[in-house]
Amino acid sequence: MGQMYAAEMQRSGRWDIAYICDTDPASCQLARTLYPFARIVQDAQDIFDDDSVQAVGLFTLANSRPEQIEKAVKARKHILTEKPIADTVEREWEIVKLTEGYDRMAAVNLYLRNAWYHQTMKQFIDEGELGELAIIRICHMTPGLAPGEGHEYEGPAFHDCGMHYIDIARWYAGSEYKSWHAQGMRMWNYKDPWWVQCHGTYENGIVFDITQGFVYGQLSQKQTHNSYTDIIGTKGIVRMTHDFRTAVVELHGITRTERIERPFGGKNLDTLCNLMADSIESGIRNPRMPQMRDSAIASQYAWTFLEDARHNNLPAIGDLQTLEEIRERRRNMTEGYGLLRPKRTGV
Numbered sequence: 001m002g003q004m005y006a007a008e009m010q011r012s013g014r015w016d017i018a019y020i021c022d023t024d025p026a027s028c029q030l031a032r033t034l035y036p037f038a039r040i041v042q043d044a045q046d047i048f049d050d051d052s053v054q055a056v057g058l059f060t061l062a063n064s065r066p067e068q069i070e071k072a073v074k075a076r077k078h079i080l081t082e083k084p085i086a087d088t089v090e091r092e093w094e095i096v097k098l099t100e101g102y103d104r105m106a107a108v109n110l111y112l113r114n115a116w117y118h119q120t121m122k123q124f125i126d127e128g129e130l131g132e133l134a135i136i137r138i139c140h141m142t143p144g145l146a147p148g149e150g151h152e153y154e155g156p157a158f159h160d161c162g163m164h165y166i167d168i169a170r171w172y173a174g175s176e177y178k179s180w181h182a183q184g185m186r187m188w189n190y191k192d193p194w195w196v197q198c199h200g201t202y203e204n205g206i207v208f209d210i211t212q213g214f215v216y217g218q219l220s221q222k223q224t225h226n227s228y229t230d231i232i233g234t235k236g237i238v239r240m241t242h243d244f245r246t247a248v249v250e251l252h253g254i255t256r257t258e259r260i261e262r263p264f265g266g267k268n269l270d271t272l273c274n275l276m277a278d279s280i281e282s283g284i285r286n287p288r289m290p291q292m293r294d295s296a297i298a299s300q301y302a303w304t305f306l307e308d309a310r311h312n313n314l315p316a317i318g319d320l321q322t323l324e325e326i327r328e329r330r331r332n333m334t335e336g337y338g339l340l341r342p343k344r345t346g347v
């Protein structure tokens with residue numbers, strides 16, 4: 001993610017990249033090659049101590065995030081951070097408390113909120129084209145990050161990736177989670193469920209159904225995925241699907257029927273970085289930037305639903321030998337889903 005932010009910030013021309021910090025020497029070497037004008041450091045304290053630095057981007061892993069956010073607040077830097085904002089729910093809420101009264105910008109990357117397809121569908125719903133919003137169904141299944149491959153502090157797939165869907169469903173509902181029932185599967189006999197489906201209600205009566213799993217045909221000859229959002233109102237529906245290159249939104253409202261096909265847009269870092277740059281320049285926080293609180297809520301419910309799945313007859317199917325075959329295949333894949341980037345050194 002750090003590489004993607006650096007590239008996007010550099011491309012936009014709105015940021016001066018003064019420092020890049022990584023504890024990994026190979027990443028530092030790559031940074032030196034790509035950003036010869038920046039100071040490359042292995043201790044982030046150098047950055048917090050430099051008064052000429054206005055903003056920091058915190059894109060390492062969840063375990064180091066709370067300490068980095070605390071130091072950034074102490075040094076009065078604007079903060080752009082990846083999710084989750086900490087590795088435990090308690091620490092996440094400490095960070096929310098710390099940053100809510102903060103007089104600098106602090107925002108977190110809940111990237112789906114910046115996606116054109118979700119913005120389009122939300123506007124259509126707000127225009128009343130669906131009648132009353134009733135049912136939100138979201139599914140994201142890919143042959144992506146396998147257990148044990150990384151992101152251990154971010155938790156199982158339903159937390160690491162699933163918290164985005166928990167957040168965006170809550171964003172559509174405009175209400176807080178009220179009740180739930182989660183079913184998981186310990187695919188390949190791995191200790192944690194790597195597929196979870198949770199359904200339930202919000203305080204306002206809207207119901208949700210969220211399915212997330214990186215268990216989708218990892219050893220199939222030709223891999224595929226299934227990813228959609230399907231929203232049902234009392235009178236109309238709106239839905240989208242994508243193939244990671246193109247997203248298709250289908251609007252079936254009471255006065256309008258439309259099919260919109262546009263480039264998928266990836267992680268929408270251009271939008272987030274521009275919102276942050278606008279906010280810093282104007283001194284007024286753009287309300288479209290996701291808040292630390294949104295991330296803490298999504299993360300907390302992802303953990304809660306995972307815990308619920310553990311108590312609902314959590315079966316195990318398959319064996320660890322299959323998981324080893326998957327890891328071996330992914331180690332050698334050059335094209336595919338959620339591949340681990342081989343460490344480039346820039347030489």
Ligand SMILES: NC(=O)c1ccc[n+]([C@@H]2O[C@H](COP(=O)([O-])OP(=O)(O)OC[C@H]3O[C@@H](n4cnc5c(N)ncnc54)[C@H](O)[C@@H]3O)[C@@H](O)[C@H]2O)c1
Nearest residue numbers: 001021022023024027059060061062064082083084109154
């Ligand atoms: N919003 C999204 O859609 C999205 C997508 C992918 C990842 N993420 C989040 O972004 C974060 C990074 O994910 P990634 O896939 O880039 O991980 P990664 O493992 O590829 O990269 C993390 C980098 O941080 C460095 N690092 C670790 N601890 C450090 C520390 N204390 N100080 C300095 N450098 C340190 C590592 O050496 C590594 O280069 C994760 O928290 C993940 O949850 C978010």
